[in-house]
Amino acid sequence: MLTRFGNWLDERMGWRAVWEAIFLRKVPKVNWFYTLGSATLFVAVNQAVTGILLTIYYVPTPDHAYDSVQYITTQVAGGWLIRGLHHWGASVMVVLVVLHMLRVIIYGAYKYPREVTWMTGVVLLLVVIGFGFTGYLLPWDQKSYWATTVGTRIAGVVPFLGDWILRIMRGGNDLSAVTLARFFGAHVWVLPATLLLLVGTHLFLVIRNGISEIPKREARKQ
């Protein structure tokens, strides 16, 4: 029954070819460090799922942000778990992304023909940091308020453009409702859209080019 339905769909979608390209592709014999990318993807999905759930209650305005987060954590069934997964997942995400990058550097996996995979990966690292930076403000407590005050001030030390960058990030001279709203917008719309596009490209290239072998010491020339 299930096989027949699978056949019916395959005839119209060709999904088996896609499935085989993704999951049944040939890979060289590698080690556990090669799972860091998949681990990152898993945590990214965790962030998306828990993040979507958080938006059901979270309200990004100064008069509601803190209270709505407290409501999620203390009143909603499982709210502590959803928020906890998102909170800790954010840190795990940064750690995994950096480890994944180190593995690619150390094994030289960024070399021809995988340069574009590497470049999208570099931008993805920036996107992940952007997620961390914008998400940190959203609980709107003392820590997030002052961290963002400092963070935007750091961006403000760029020569010539600094003041301008700071004002654009804050949406004015000071941290305000405008800042919170634009950080929220960046966190749930701009960055996810960018991430989706880049992860799509990144994974397509991983599958298209195949993954690199562990570099071997070349036999010494006679």
Added chain:
Amino acid sequence: MEHSEKKEISRREFMKYTIAALGGLIGLGYGIPAIGYVVAPALAKSQAQQWIQLGAVSKVELGTPTLFKVNISRQTGWIVNQEELSVYVLTENGRDFVAMSNVCTHLGCRIRWIADQGQYYCPCHNGVYDKQGNVVSGPPPRPLDKYQTKVENDQLFILEG
């Protein structure tokens, strides 16, 4: 007959089932808390009932519904709202009181007493109730909701919640 024969399972099959089982567990691990998280506020019990003071018994006119308005605070999510509660109180003898909600039982619009006609009227879909709150015409499915009442020190109270 053949049940003693050992069923061989290939490495590939074993991995397939293990991955499917792990995936299922992870799915449940997220899915069950997520459902609870989404439906929780809908299942929360409404707040405890409380007696609300409407005002002096002497304010209720004999034989005519009298409108009382009181402010109550109600917690929704993380917000405490001040809401105005409007109640029509009717007494025929000055001792027994009927307190009726001004919420139309059809779709929740606010009804009002039309003194000329001696009826309550709902502007949304022309629902009409008589003085006692019984449906006269229009779409309302049942009479107006009534509150339990009590009188203490010549003050009228209703039980809300």
